[in-house]
Amino acid sequence: MIDLFVIKVGGNVIDNPTLLEAFLQKFAAIKGKKILIHGGGKIATRMGDQLGIASRYVNGRRITDAATIDVVTMVYGGLVNKQLVAKLQANGCNAIGLTGADANIIPAVKRPVKEIDFGFVGDVTTDSVQAAPLQALLEAGMTPVFAPLTHDGKGQILNTNADTIASSLAIALSQHYSVRLIYCFEKKGVLHDANDDNAVINLIDRQIYEELKADNVLTDGILPKLENAFAAIESGVAEVLIGHADDVQSNTTDTVAGTLIR
Numbered sequence: 001m002i003d004l005f006v007i008k009v010g011g012n013v014i015d016n017p018t019l020l021e022a023f024l025q026k027f028a029a030i031k032g033k034k035i036l037i038h039g040g041g042k043i044a045t046r047m048g049d050q051l052g053i054a055s056r057y058v059n060g061r062r063i064t065d066a067a068t069i070d071v072v073t074m075v076y077g078g079l080v081n082k083q084l085v086a087k088l089q090a091n092g093c094n095a096i097g098l099t100g101a102d103a104n105i106i107p108a109v110k111r112p113v114k115e116i117d118f119g120f121v122g123d124v125t126t127d128s129v130q131a132a133p134l135q136a137l138l139e140a141g142m143t144p145v146f147a148p149l150t151h152d153g154k155g156q157i158l159n160t161n162a163d164t165i166a167s168s169l170a171i172a173l174s175q176h177y178s179v180r181l182i183y184c185f186e187k188k189g190v191l192h193d194a195n196d197d198n199a200v201i202n203l204i205d206r207q208i209y210e211e212l213k214a215d216n217v218l219t220d221g222i223l224p225k226l227e228n229a230f231a232a233i234e235s236g237v238a239e240v241l242i243g244h245a246d247d248v249q250s251n252t253t254d255t256v257a258g259t260l261i262r
């Protein structure tokens with residue numbers, strides 16, 4: 001099978017012009033087939049504040065009411081997605097910006113209301129992801145760039161966590177390609193101590209994950225990121241890595257830096 005890199009870049013990198021520029025140069029230089037998924041949660045929060053629409057989170061997920069879905073559609077599907085595409089084009093990468101609604105690639109279901117009403121948040125089932133249009137774009141030499149938006153098939157855009165979009169696409173495409181899923185953020189990997197940037201854990205399996213959780217080493221966004229990483233590796237994705245945005249290029253070779261998920 002042909003190799004495919006499915007690469008996700010987080011909001012802290014997108015929000016830092018120096019880190020972002022370096023990341024996009026390295027991403028553009030990666031040879032072979034690749035897909036980029038971007039977040040942008042921090043920018044959406046800032047834009048919402050400017051519009052008088054405050055952000056609320058439960059369990060790390062944004063409560064996406066009617067006003068908020070408009071903000072995130074504009075920010076993720078417009079501002080962030082198109083800026084990334086233009087910068088990749090400037091770096092010689094033939095990027096094409098997409099949401100999950102485009103070509104019906106990522107249908108989703110509005111999260112059912114239980115104790116919490118998350119509003120217009122979409123849950124993805126990997127068997128509903130449409131790989132064929134993505135394959136057509138990849139075979140034509142283009143690099144799809146995904147905003148973290150999905151749709152319900154009835155005309156409603158939905159907000160879906162970018163880490164989840166990345167693992168769902170990686171799983172669906174692993175039927176056609178040998179996929180390496182790489183989560184890029186502003187740390188060198190999963191750390192033994194979140195404040196010590198050099199304390200990288202090289203390898204995490206389910207048992208180590210449970211021990212790290214019990215020891216309170218893992219908090220905040222790294223928990224859903226690891227859940228998505230395990231979902232991918234347990235559903236046919238060949239390799240999953242979590243590392244620094246600066247290491248994206250080396251992480252597409254045999255010399256990996258960061259945390260390998262097994």
Ligand SMILES: Nc1ncnc2c1ncn2[C@@H]1O[C@H](COP(=O)(O)OP(=O)(O)O)[C@@H](O)[C@H]1O
Pocket residue numbers: 009010011012013039184185186187189190191192193194217218219220221222223225
């Ligand atoms: N042990 C840990 N190692 C690395 N990051 C950690 C750890 N514990 C908590 N974190 C936090 O998790 C965050 C990553 O999650 P998140 O903000 O969702 O990433 P992204 O920017 O990719 O969306 C880091 O910025 C860090 O603050």
Ligand SMILES: CC(=O)N[C@@H](CCC(=O)OP(=O)(O)O)C(=O)O
Pocket residue numbers: 009010011012038039040041042044060061062072121122148159160161162163
């Ligand atoms: C449902 C949900 O929470 N969606 C996320 C999508 C953006 C995202 O995932 O951005 P980062 O990768 O920068 O965190 C949100 O709106 O914050």
